[in-house]
Amino acid sequence: MTANEAARGLVIVYTGDGKGKTTAALGLCLRAVGHGNKIRIIQFIKSDWPYGERRGLERLAPEVELDSLGIGCVGILGDDKPLEEHRSAAMKALQTAREAVASDRYDIVILDEINVAGHLGLIAAADILSLITAKPTRLHVVLTGRFAPPELIAAADLVTEMKEIKHPFRQGEPGRKGIDF
């Protein structure tokens, strides 16, 4: 590998219907913190509900900065908020992501659940793509969530599809603290 190739940041996508997409992005974050990297995480859909990762990531400050800019699940689990509210939250997250990418202050920008926001039509696939085409060369961008758009998969350097083989949810089991949230 040439020095130029090593200096080129990657576009990494974790998608698919199996568990582990956000977990993989957080694992990558943990590894990068070990090298003193600066990481910005912007969560779409997810709100400031006390997911375990929120308090866990606080402990990795100041290297890691987290913003959860969603307002929760869309159209499921009792959500009755108008789609317009979800859309305006997603637009705010998108704008925050644009600024984070353009700032050149970070080594890695993680856009958690951005693919889901695209799939639900809260933002456009073209919006997702424009984030990575505009990125500073050295920046790594990680995009997670089911239903990654084909254009993103085509443009990315590294794509992993988590595939569900088994999940306790299928047996009616609730999510577990520390494992699922």
Ligand code: ATP
């Ligand atoms: P995680 O955050 O655990 O890495 P994920 O990012 O791959 O999961 P999401 O679609 O973001 O998956 O779903 C988040 C929540 O849904 C987590 O509580 C996770 O355990 C659960 N989940 C993930 N995959 C499945 C599945 N195939 N069936 C049921 N629940 C799932």
Ligand code: MG
């Ligand atoms: Mg996830």
